[in-house]
Amino acid sequence: xxxxxxxxxxxxxxxxxxxxxxxxxxxxxxxxxxxxxxxxxxxxxxxxxxxxxxxxxxxxxxxxxxxxxxxxxxxxxxxxxxxxxxxxxxxxxxxxxxxxxxxxxxxxxxxxxxxxxxxxxxxxxxxxxxxxxxxxxxxxxxxxxxxxxxxxxxxxxxxxxxxxxxxxxxxxxxxxxxxxxxxxxxxxxxxxxxxxxxxxxxxxxxxxxxxxxxxxxxxxxxxxxxxxxxxxxxxxxxxxxxxxxxxxxxxxxxxxxxxxxxxxxxxxxxxxxxxxxxxxxxxxxxxxxxxxxxxxxxxxxxxxxxxxxxxxxxxxxxxxxxxxxxxxxxxxxxxxxxxxxxxxxxxxxxxxxxxxxxxxxxxxxxxxxx
Numbered sequence: 001x002x003x004x005x006x007x008x009x010x011x012x013x014x015x016x017x018x019x020x021x022x023x024x025x026x027x028x029x030x031x032x033x034x035x036x037x038x039x040x041x042x043x044x045x046x047x048x049x050x051x052x053x054x055x056x057x058x059x060x061x062x063x064x065x066x067x068x069x070x071x072x073x074x075x076x077x078x079x080x081x082x083x084x085x086x087x088x089x090x091x092x093x094x095x096x097x098x099x100x101x102x103x104x105x106x107x108x109x110x111x112x113x114x115x116x117x118x119x120x121x122x123x124x125x126x127x128x129x130x131x132x133x134x135x136x137x138x139x140x141x142x143x144x145x146x147x148x149x150x151x152x153x154x155x156x157x158x159x160x161x162x163x164x165x166x167x168x169x170x171x172x173x174x175x176x177x178x179x180x181x182x183x184x185x186x187x188x189x190x191x192x193x194x195x196x197x198x199x200x201x202x203x204x205x206x207x208x209x210x211x212x213x214x215x216x217x218x219x220x221x222x223x224x225x226x227x228x229x230x231x232x233x234x235x236x237x238x239x240x241x242x243x244x245x246x247x248x249x250x251x252x253x254x255x256x257x258x259x260x261x262x263x264x265x266x267x268x269x270x271x272x273x274x275x276x277x278x279x280x281x282x283x284x285x286x287x288x289x290x291x292x293x294x295x296x297x298x299x300x301x302x303x304x305x306x307x308x309x310x311x312x313x314x315x316x317x318x319x320x321x322x323x324x325x326x327x328x329x330x331x332x333x334x335x336x337x338x339x340x341x342x343x344x345x346x347x348x349x350x351x352x353x354x355x356x357x358x359x360x361x362x363x364x365x366x367x368x369x370x
Contacts (some may be wrong), residue, residue: 006225015141016176017149017152017175018261019175023218023219028194029045030297032045033278033281034254035151036279037271040263041151042147043140046152047284048151050284051088054073055073055088061282061283061284062284066222072145080136084132098127098159099162101120104117113169114128115127135166135172138152155180158347168233179223183303184320186300189302190303211308212278216314219322223322240326254268301332340342
């Protein structure tokens with residue numbers, strides 16, 4: 001395996017996995033792509049879907065080729081099969097039992113010995129097989145990419161809990177959790193949109209509008225469960241991040257992400273100061289934006305004009321109390337004006353409210369280091 005040597009920027013456990021958790025339509029694909037612009041980080045998309053929708057289903061990779069024809073994912077599969085001796089179909093079956101069944105999730109919350117964790121209709125030891133095969137997938141990606149850090153933007157809290165157990169109880173990976181939250185109303189508006197199936201455009205199947213009340217309750221439930229998962233992990237390796245802060249204060253948040261992961265922020269700063277668009281990389285599943293050749297980061301404010309006042313009020317009535325805990329208010333404000341106090345703190349320095357002041361400090365620091 002590559003990159004197993006210890007240095008100030010690597011750890012003994014291998015590989016280092018950054019798991020992005022939260023609701024769908026939370027901006028995780030854009031965050032994944034942004035992080036992947038760093039030379040030490042491999043963005044990989046929703047790895048919960050790479051086997052079923054990629055290796056088996058043959059969906060498109062963000063590079064423009066179908067996953068079975070993509071040289072990167074073909075090499076990853078070859079290494080994974082050598083590490084495990086398993087079939088992709090068998091792994092997908094176990095993955096579905098762990099990540100898609102609520103009964104398994106509640107068992108994981110209560111279990112202190114994951115090696116004995118029972119799965120529906122399975123004998124003992126099957127969770128351990130799932131864990132080892134998942135870790136083998138992470139290691140195969142790290143080996144093929146040659147990068148010590150990889151991003152898994154699956155978002156599913158059940159998978160998040162499973163990988164937390166792989167770190168905390170099985171000591172198989174070095175896990176960093178990112179709880180990504182999008183404004184409740186932005187999420188609801190995104191769920192109101194419909195898309196026709198267009199594989200080349202990154203839409204794997206028809207998507208239909210979801211009722212406002214249902215979307216609000218999904219947002220509330222998934223984020224509440226994500227908090228529960230985060231509470232079981234080391235605080236120093238857990239990060240709370242609002243999508244609105246990321247898109248409107250990208251320069252500041254990139255410094256915090258670099259501090260969180262103990263890597264240099266310079267590659268991200270160079271990209272931001274030169275206004276270089278995001279490169280698509282090899283992302284599987286996720287938002288259709290991954291298939292675009294020119295990807296830019298911009299704040300999401302469409303919901304403010306597209307949702308009716310009644311819809312906004314309904315969202316706030318159902319889940320506003322949780323949104324308020326994350327620093328949101330019933331009236332939209334700029335992220336720098338309303339940074340949440342509670343929850344998991346962002347690593348690194350406090351928010352700098354002046355974007356120009358921050359840029360000046362970065363330049364001054366670079367000149368001092370010369």
